[in-house]
Amino acid sequence: MQRCHEYVEALEEERRKIQVFERELPLCLELVTQAIEACKRELSGTTEDHNMHGQSECSEQTSNPPQKQDLPRKAAVTEVKRNGAGGAFQPFHREKSVGKSGNQAISKAPPSVPASATSSIAGAVTGGTGGGGNKKEDKEEGNQRKQRRCWSPELHRRFLHALQQLGGAHATPKQIRDLMKVDGLTNDEVKSHLQKYRLHTRRPSSTVHNNSSQQAPQFVVVGGIWVPPTEYAAVAATTTAGETSTISAANGIYAPLAAPPPAVPQNRQHTQPEHLQSEGRGSHGERGAHSNNSPATSSSTHTTTTSSPVF
């Protein structure tokens, strides 16, 4: 029994190590977890003692007792791509793109693990995708689009941090990823985020359908660097001599961080002769009759939500 106990502990340690690679080795985690549970069952069976101690971080402990709790011992084959080096596994291939609307119900999250991560960030970082809860058990089906990586503020924070260390948004995805030190984060994911980031940092003008009347411009993007919601003004301040230090407001999206001030389209006084119509992006039949001085033009649709991308 003693040995068994030690075995369990060994397994648990193993599991802790694997946990980090939840995304990459879902099956491993599952297997080890199973083993542990099996051992524990046996132990508790042998001994009257209910060794249910530190069960803290085991399988889903959803606060949903009255739920059909059939053991999820059905290893769900999850996509496991990035097998960089000696990729030992190459799961099932997904048959290219499947019909668009056909398969939406059959894919959710991999192995869910509450992951009572040790440090604060660990959770936010490691659990990258897990932004939300994973309900339905995924059913088989070889196809499974990669789980959407959720860029939690934590991740974005790291992203920015890395970006800084590399000075500027010219950093290469790989470099960034390395500095971020986030497990499971792939190059492509970073690349993608970077793309978005760049898109956003670039003068978000033109398309901006801002009516000059719209309250005080919540954020003026002056050659700034995009900063995560609130906070982290510090980061900016630290790194470079923050010339312009006007952190955007609450839902601020952009923040100033001394940078080679690109042409900054300052406030446009009600200049009407300004033909901002830079690109005739396809179908934009909004511009009906201009000469209409009708007041109707005013805020027709309040839906004009100042979009605030969140990371």
Next chain:
DNA sequence: AAGTAAATAT
């Protein structure tokens, strides 16, 4: 492997 555009998912 970096950039970028197109495809999808939310």
Next chain:
DNA sequence: CATATTTACT
């Protein structure tokens, strides 16, 4: 309908 994230392509 707008965005966020993934894929495909170069």
